[in-house]
Amino acid sequence: MALAGVRVIELAGLAPAPFCGMILADFGARVIRVDRTKVAMTVDTQARGKQSVALNLKNPKGAAVLKRLCVQSDVVLEPYRKGVMEKMGLGPEDLLKENPRLIYTRLTGYGQSGSYAKAAGHDINYLAMSGLLSMLGRSSEKPYAPLNLVADFAGGGLMCAFGIVLALLERNRSGQGQIIDASMVEGAAYVGSFMWKSRSLGLWNRPRGENLLDSGAPFYDTYRTSDGKYMAVGAIEPQFYQQLIQGLGLYDADLPAQMSESDWPQLRQTFTRVFASKTQEEWSQVFDGTDACVTPVLSLDEVLSHPHNQARGSFFKDSQGEISPRPAPILSHSPAEPCHSRDPFIGEHTRSVLKEYGFEQAQIEQLLSAGIVECNEAKARL
Numbered sequence: 218m219a220l221a222g223v224r225v226i227e228l229a230g231l232a233p234a235p236f237c238g239m240i241l242a243d244f245g246a247r248v249i250r251v252d253r254t255k256v257a258m259t260v261d262t263q264a265r266g267k268q269s270v271a272l273n274l275k276n277p278k279g280a281a282v283l284k285r286l287c288v289q290s291d292v293v294l295e296p297y298r299k300g301v302m303e304k305m306g307l308g309p310e311d312l313l314k315e316n317p318r319l320i321y322t323r324l325t326g327y328g329q330s331g332s333y334a335k336a337a338g339h340d341i342n343y344l345a346m347s348g349l350l351s352m353l354g355r356s357s358e359k360p361y362a363p364l365n366l367v368a369d370f371a372g373g374g375l376m377c378a379f380g381i382v383l384a385l386l387e388r389n390r391s392g393q394g395q396i397i398d399a400s401m402v403e404g405a406a407y408v409g410s411f412m413w414k415s416r417s418l419g420l421w422n423r424p425r426g427e428n429l430l431d432s433g434a435p436f437y438d439t440y441r442t443s444d445g446k447y448m449a450v451g452a453i454e455p456q457f458y459q460q461l462i463q464g465l466g467l468y469d470a471d472l473p474a475q476m477s478e479s480d481w482p483q484l485r486q487t488f489t490r491v492f493a494s495k496t497q498e499e500w501s502q503v504f505d506g507t508d509a510c511v512t513p514v515l516s517l518d519e520v521l522s523h524p525h526n527q528a529r530g531s532f533f534k535d536s537q538g539e540i541s542p543r544p545a546p547i548l549s550h551s552p553a554e555p556c557h558s559r560d561p562f563i564g565e566h567t568r569s570v571l572k573e574y575g576f577e578q579a580q581i582e583q584l585l586s587a588g589i590v591e592c593n594e595a596k597a598r599l
């Protein structure tokens with residue numbers, strides 16, 4: 218796999234850093250998640266392919282253990298508020314001094330500088346600060362965040378993984394590690410570059426929810442079917458729009474012009490009425506094999522059995538029966554191989570990882586009996 222041989226130490230976080238770690242693991246990196254001690258259950262749902270070491274970083278001996286792990290690793294990924302790592306003597310200066318090849322990755326909401334750097338926040342706050350949230354929502358309604366997809370995952374975890382891969386590439390040339398300051402505000406904004414750069418086209422001249430791509434246009438929206446499901450319509454270009462009209466059994470001559478914005482509400486009413494006359498399955502049969510850009514809105518449980526997804530193996534069931542998306546994109550020579558076994562228990566690999574990183578048996582026992590590290594091998598065997 219592309220990242221085989223890359224060793225990553227991921228400090229346990231909420232959502233974006235775990236996703237970043239999972240991407241790296243899916244593509245072959247060895248990812249060791251450092252969990253807190255005295256915690257029974259992890260909230261990391263993005264733990265695929267990782268190992269877990271439970272370590273009390275508040276104890277200087279615990280911090281020393283982490284330092285030792287980082288000396289022998291390529292990447293450390295930390296998701297804490299600015300200053301937390303420095304307080305424990307684990308800031309970039311401390312770690313890069315010991316391992317100048319280390320890629321020290323800081324994934325935060327607001328970045329390492331600026332007046333918000335130390336403030337708590339979540340996806341919705343970062344999205345708001347990026348400018349993008351102001352554009353998301355239906356006409357005459359308040360802004361809506363699309364789950365926590367944009368800042369946490371696209372602008373956060375994914376962008377951070379991209380930064381790590383870039384830093385690894387650069388290290389091949391320079392031999393040097395570096396610090397990555399990944400801000401979710403900036404990552405989200407960057408993902409949304411199109412919004413800024415397409416303003417000159419007039420794409421966003423109308424109020425929120427009344428533009429071409431924000432559910433303003435009736436030919437770029439979802440419609441309820443007679444069985445309470447939905448179809449997604451994205452028929453923008455005239456030749457595709459014609460196929461939509463044809464599939465709906467409508468006649469162009471009876472309808473207003475596609476791009477007549479003042480007629481969009483009336484056109485939407487017509488589409489709404491027609492879509493409500495058949496089931497999702499029936500509409501899929503009408504539109505499958507056409508270029509009308511009409512697809513069923515599938516639930517998370519339905520994606521696995523859709524023939525297209527099935528043909529490509531786009532989703533898979535792991536050993537626990539859980540459906541997940543296959544890692545993307547597909548690399549022809551070195552595709553990702555997502556781990557199919559269950560996620561690690563907290564501290565399941567403490568003993569084995571410490572041994573592998575050169576700790577003597579007696580040292581490990583001392584750390585265990587002092588409660589600086591915890592091991593949950595027994596739970597894993599049950």
Ligand SMILES: C[C@H](CCC[C@@H](C)[C@H]1CC[C@H]2[C@@H]3[C@H](O)C[C@@H]4C[C@H](O)CC[C@]4(C)[C@H]3C[C@H](O)[C@]12C)C(=O)SCCNC(=O)CCNC(=O)[C@H](O)C(C)(C)COP(=O)(O)OP(=O)(O)OC[C@H]1O[C@@H](n2cnc3c(N)ncnc32)[C@H](O)[C@@H]1OP(=O)(O)O
Nearest residue numbers: 231252253260273274275296297298325326337338339340
């Ligand atoms: C919208 C998303 C978040 C969604 C996540 C949800 C899915 C989950 C959130 C809460 C979960 C529920 C909850 O836990 C209760 C139940 C628990 C049960 O087990 C399961 C069910 C639950 C209902 C559970 C269900 C779900 O899992 C949840 C609902 C996001 O937007 S995530 C993005 C958040 N933002 C960032 O990541 C930006 C960067 N980080 C920060 O700004 C801050 O970390 C943050 C997130 C604001 C948190 O601030 P906090 O004050 O808590 O922490 P920090 O200031 O960063 O300091 C960390 C302290 O922890 C110490 N520490 C760390 N590791 C160790 C260690 N190994 N040993 C010892 N100590 C450690 C560190 O020293 C810091 O200590 P100090 O504060 O003393 O300096």
